[in-house]
Amino acid sequence: MPYKFTFDLSRISRFFFSEISKASYQKGVHRKVGKSVQNMIKKFKIQEATGLNLSDAVVLLQDMIDMHSKNLMERERFEQAKKRVLFLPHCSRKHMESHCKASFDPSIPSYICAHCSPDCLVNKAVFLAEKKGYEVYILPGGSCVPKIVKTRGYEGVVGVACGEETRLSGELLGGMGVAGQAVPLIKNGCANTIFNIETLASIL
Numbered sequence: 001m002p003y004k005f006t007f008d009l010s011r012i013s014r015f016f017f018s019e020i021s022k023a024s025y026q027k028g029v030h031r032k033v034g035k036s037v038q039n040m041i042k043k044f045k046i047q048e049a050t051g052l053n054l055s056d057a058v059v060l061l062q063d064m065i066d067m068h069s070k071n072l073m074e075r076e077r078f079e080q081a082k083k084r085v086l087f088l089p090h091c092s093r094k095h096m097e098s099h100c101k102a103s104f105d106p107s108i109p110s111y112i113c114a115h116c117s118p119d120c121l122v123n124k125a126v127f128l129a130e131k132k133g134y135e136v137y138i139l140p141g142g143s144c145v146p147k148i149v150k151t152r153g154y155e156g157v158v159g160v161a162c163g164e165e166t167r168l169s170g171e172l173l174g175g176m177g178v179a180g181q182a183v184p185l186i187k188n189g190c191a192n193t194i195f196n197i198e199t200l201a202s203i204l
Contacts, residue, residue, distance in 0.1 A: 063163025
């Protein structure tokens, strides 16, 4: 969890995420989104809904806009990639203790989903991705991503993470010539993190 603050946008209006996408497109056109961020914070009462101070709210929204903007720029290259992979955060599992039947392979390192809970976000994501031919890793952290990508020869990567983590991973993958797409967490933390499964499905 690279951010020094926690956030939960899961109860924010869906229209907010449309505004994020719109601002991302505008950034790609003229890169002036500072005012848009401030307006969104006020319009959707982000500080009141999340408890974040203004500077943390600005960082969070700016990172989300950057993430969407980079997705737009990388999309064409990503669609041409033949071998693709999905990286999921293990903290999005429904259960973090023994109720989760996923096994852990320390040699990767990755959890292997046992599909034990139909309403588990990770289970749903694994099902979606494997159906589309992706290989899937459920990771305890993002530091092992470059090694896995290099070892397995992936050309396209989809990663689910917070904005700061996807930025760091994106810089490393960009240097390796790998096309990436990111799905933002809308609730972070050490457990029960949330991402939007429809967003993931559209990116996959």
